[in-house]
Amino acid sequence: MPLTFIDIERQKNWRIALFFxxxxxxxxLIVVLFCAALPGPLIMVPxxxxxxxxxxxxxxxxxxxxxxANAVDTVVxxxxxxxxxxxxxxxRMFVNIIEELHVVSGNKRNIRCAVIPSLSLNALAAAxxxxxxxxxxxxxxxxxxxxxxxxxxxxxxxxxxxxxxxLETTVAASIFGAFSSAMEKxxxxxxxxxxxSPAFLLAWVLLQLGYLLNMFISRERxxxxxxxxxxxxxxxxxxxxxxxxxxxxxxxxxxxxxxxEMLCIVDPVATTxxxxxxxxxxxxxxxxxxxxxxxxxxRMARVSIAELDSKAEKRSGDKLADSPPNYFAMNPAxxxxxxxxxxxxxxxxxxxxxxxxATGSGQNAERAWKDPLINEIFLRRLAGDxxxxxxxxxxxCRQPLLSAAYEGTRIFQCSFCAGTLVENGKIxxxxxxxGRDRPCTERLNALARSVLRQNQTRNVYRKVSAGNxxxxxxxxxxxxxxxxxxGFYSSAHLIEVDRCGSCGITWFDQDELEMLQCxxxxxxLPDIAVAV
Amino acid sequence: xxxxxxxGILVLAILWLVVIYNGLIARRNxxxxxxxxxxxxxxxxxxLIPNLVATVKGAMEFEQDTLDKVISARAKAVGxxxxxxxxxxxxxxxxxxxxxxxxxxxxxxxxxxxxVLQLQEELTSTENRIAFARQLYNDLVANYRTALQVFPNNIxxxxxxxxxxxxxxxxxxxxxxxxxxxxxxx
Numbered sequence: 001m002p003l004t005f006i007d008i009e010r011q012k013n014w015r016i017a018l019f020f021x022x023x024x025x026x027x028x029l030i031v032v033l034f035c036a037a038l039p040g041p042l043i044m045v046p047x048x049x050x051x052x053x054x055x056x057x058x059x060x061x062x063x064x065x066x067x068x069a070n071a072v073d074t075v076v077x078x079x080x081x082x083x084x085x086x087x088x089x090x091x092r093m094f095v096n097i098i099e100e101l102h103v104v105s106g107n108k109r110n111i112r113c114a115v116i117p118s119l120s121l122n123a124l125a126a127a128x129x130x131x132x133x134x135x136x137x138x139x140x141x142x143x144x145x146x147x148x149x150x151x152x153x154x155x156x157x158x159x160x161x162x163x164x165x166x167l168e169t170t171v172a173a174s175i176f177g178a179f180s181s182a183m184e185k186x187x188x189x190x191x192x193x194x195x196x197s198p199a200f201l202l203a204w205v206l207l208q209l210g211y212l213l214n215m216f217i218s219r220e221r222x223x224x225x226x227x228x229x230x231x232x233x234x235x236x237x238x239x240x241x242x243x244x245x246x247x248x249x250x251x252x253x254x255x256x257x258x259x260x261e262m263l264c265i266v267d268p269v270a271t272t273x274x275x276x277x278x279x280x281x282x283x284x285x286x287x288x289x290x291x292x293x294x295x296x297x298x299r300m301a302r303v304s305i306a307e308l309d310s311k312a313e314k315r316s317g318d319k320l321a322d323s324p325p326n327y328f329a330m331n332p333a334x335x336x337x338x339x340x341x342x343x344x345x346x347x348x349x350x351x352x353x354x355x356x357x358a359t360g361s362g363q364n365a366e367r368a369w370k371d372p373l374i375n376e377i378f379l380r381r382l383a384g385d386x387x388x389x390x391x392x393x394x395x396x397c398r399q400p401l402l403s404a405a406y407e408g409t410r411i412f413q414c415s416f417c418a419g420t421l422v423e424n425g426k427i428x429x430x431x432x433x434x435g436r437d438r439p440c441t442e443r444l445n446a447l448a449r450s451v452l453r454q455n456q457t458r459n460v461y462r463k464v465s466a467g468n469x470x471x472x473x474x475x476x477x478x479x480x481x482x483x484x485x486x487g488f489y490s491s492a493h494l495i496e497v498d499r500c501g502s503c504g505i506t507w508f509d510q511d512e513l514e515m516l517q518c519x520x521x522x523x524x525l526p527d528i529a530v531a532v
Numbered sequence: 533x534x535x536x537x538x539x540g541i542l543v544l545a546i547l548w549l550v551v552i553y554n555g556l557i558a559r560r561n562x563x564x565x566x567x568x569x570x571x572x573x574x575x576x577x578x579x580l581i582p583n584l585v586a587t588v589k590g591a592m593e594f595e596q597d598t599l600d601k602v603i604s605a606r607a608k609a610v611g612x613x614x615x616x617x618x619x620x621x622x623x624x625x626x627x628x629x630x631x632x633x634x635x636x637x638x639x640x641x642x643x644x645x646x647x648v649l650q651l652q653e654e655l656t657s658t659e660n661r662i663a664f665a666r667q668l669y670n671d672l673v674a675n676y677r678t679a680l681q682v683f684p685n686n687i688x689x690x691x692x693x694x695x696x697x698x699x700x701x702x703x704x705x706x707x708x709x710x711x712x713x714x715x716x717x718x
Contacts, residue, residue, distance in 0.1 A: 096657035097657070097660075100660045103661045103665050103668070106569075151660070232667070
């Protein structure tokens with residue numbers, strides 16, 4: 001009997017009932033612990049025990065209903081997810097893909113969609129007892145994937161919802177996740193004296209029990225959802241590419257609160273437990289190793305990485321005989337294109353100094369600006385432009401900066417990466433003139449808010465862990481060539497900038513200057529309670 | 533006594549007949565409902581094509597042949613009836629559209645035109661919806677056919693002359709199996 005998407009839908013009611021029983025036992029334990037201090041005779045009275053059990057049952061029931069019935073709304077609210085913007089090209093594509101999903105599932109479930117305003121790369125699905133379901137993708141992931149890749153992600157998440165395992169995970173996350181996020185807040189905001197208190201100990205015990213819950217959340221369901229996604233989209237490569245991409249990026253650790261991680265397509269916090277196999281990891285981890293997932297998908301596509309390499313070699317080998325060196329370049333959709341001659345490379349509209357380019361056999365990929373021959377292309381594109389009078393070089397693309405007008409003053413701009421270089425003395429002037437030439441658009445405000453929130457948690461993290469574990473290479477100063485210092489604009493305005501201490505200039509990446517302006521204009525300040 | 537037992541068996545047999553009959557009817561309605569869904573999506577596609585042609589016509593005057601093919605394929609698809617002929621006409625249209633999109637790649641003006649991009653996204657989405665509706669339809673047809681043919685349903689289905697439903701065949705060129713290399717190196 002072939003399985004349709006309709007047949008797959010099965011309710012896993014007994015598991016959800018199990019959660020309820022666990023919750024009740026927890027409450028019973030709490031009540032018993034507090035009553036242990038009571039005088040002895042009372043414990044012997046049977047009615048007292050009946051009363052205790054009823055109380056625990058009621059408390060568990062109320063807790064269960066309040067957290068499980070509206071779980072989707074809770075998830076959406078706590079991640080600040082918004083419905084997609086109808087006027088936005090990429091959001092409209094997302095809405096279309098969700099519509100397509102309703103077609104393939106025979107309109108069986110009404111699935112909402114939402115966009116999480118975060119630059120992290122992740123996607124999640126949630127469903128609750130009232131029958132609501134939502135698929136949410138972060139702005140970062142949505143903007144960086146091609147259409148087939150978004151289709152694959154949506155199909156994966158949709159299968160979680162249609163097969164019913166999403167309901168189970170959402171209920172678990174919303175019942176027990178509340179404890180763990182409360183714990184995290186306590187850990188950040190309290191001083192040490194709280195650690196000894198009985199309430200804290202109790203919460204700690206509950207948190208450990210919550211981790212045990214992961215045992216109920218099987219790793220298998222991710223494999224199943226991957227397989228179903230391929231069944232729907234017939235495109236295993238797109239999903240493999242996405243997973244590969246996700247494994248390299250920031251998946252939202254610190255932003256997507258713990259407790260929600262089991263709803264996500266990849267675990268926001270990359271742990272060694274997730275990446276290993278065996279009995280214990282299978283039992284305790286909620287996500288299978290990404291490598292293995294990619295392997296399975298590549299096998300479905302009958303592609304192996306070695307095979308791809310040999311094909312690329314053969315293709316370049318045919319033409320290499322007596323022609324100039326061939327280049328392969330990675331296009332904005334993260335796909336290798338080629339082979340090109342240097343001349344053809346020059347006509348590609350998307351080629352920028354930061355594009356990854358590989359020569360000949362495709363062995364060593366480098367940024368385009370590092371190859372002197374390709375660099376010539378960029379120099380030629382700028383040649384004859386009267387605005388090059390600065391003599392300054394973009395620290396990220398290594399191309400000449402152009403001087404430009406901005407809020408009535410002069411700044412230096414890179415025409416490739418859209419970063420800006422501002423002399424420190426001009427920054428207050430620019431901030432004061434915010435909104436004169438260019439208003440704070442909704443996009444910039446949302447971006448600024450999410451960057452602020454992300455940097456806030458990172459700032460806290462840095463203070464706690466004292467020291468950045470993996471620094472990104474520092475930029476050289478465009479003037480004096482010494483490494484620039486990277487930090488926040490100020491402790492109240494958490495926008496990351498690069499500064500040169502001796503020349504008194506500041507480098508802003510794309511949109512960062514505008515975000516800083518909007519932050520100050522709209523008084524978007526970090527939450528003091530968390531930041532301190 | 534024997535009469536009572538016989539009566540009981542008869543009642544059970546009739547009940548059993550009703551259950552199977554109703555099950556078959558439900559499945560047949562599912563199939564027909566999902567066929568309507570394909571129809572909806574096909575109409576959506578037919579409505580979008582004139583817009584697309586009108587938008588790209590100015591920029592693509594040298595490709596009149598390609599445009600004509602799309603227009604005539606659309607006209608044929610609109611007129612077709614029944615799964616078999618509809619599938620054929622739609623496959624022709626898919627091919628003509630694929631050709632048009634390939635040719636459009638050569639016109640940088642078109643690729644940066646907001647209207648064209650929007651129409652292209654709508655058409656891509658529609659193509660997907662058609663494929664997905666077809667997937668659902670074929671799944672349901674397979675279920676229905678199995679239900680018709682298994683014992684004892686086949687007795688009921690032949691008794692009430694249930695007809696089998698046709699599959700919506702996939703376009704020919706997508707059927708070409710990708711070259712499979714079984715010697716995958718690890």
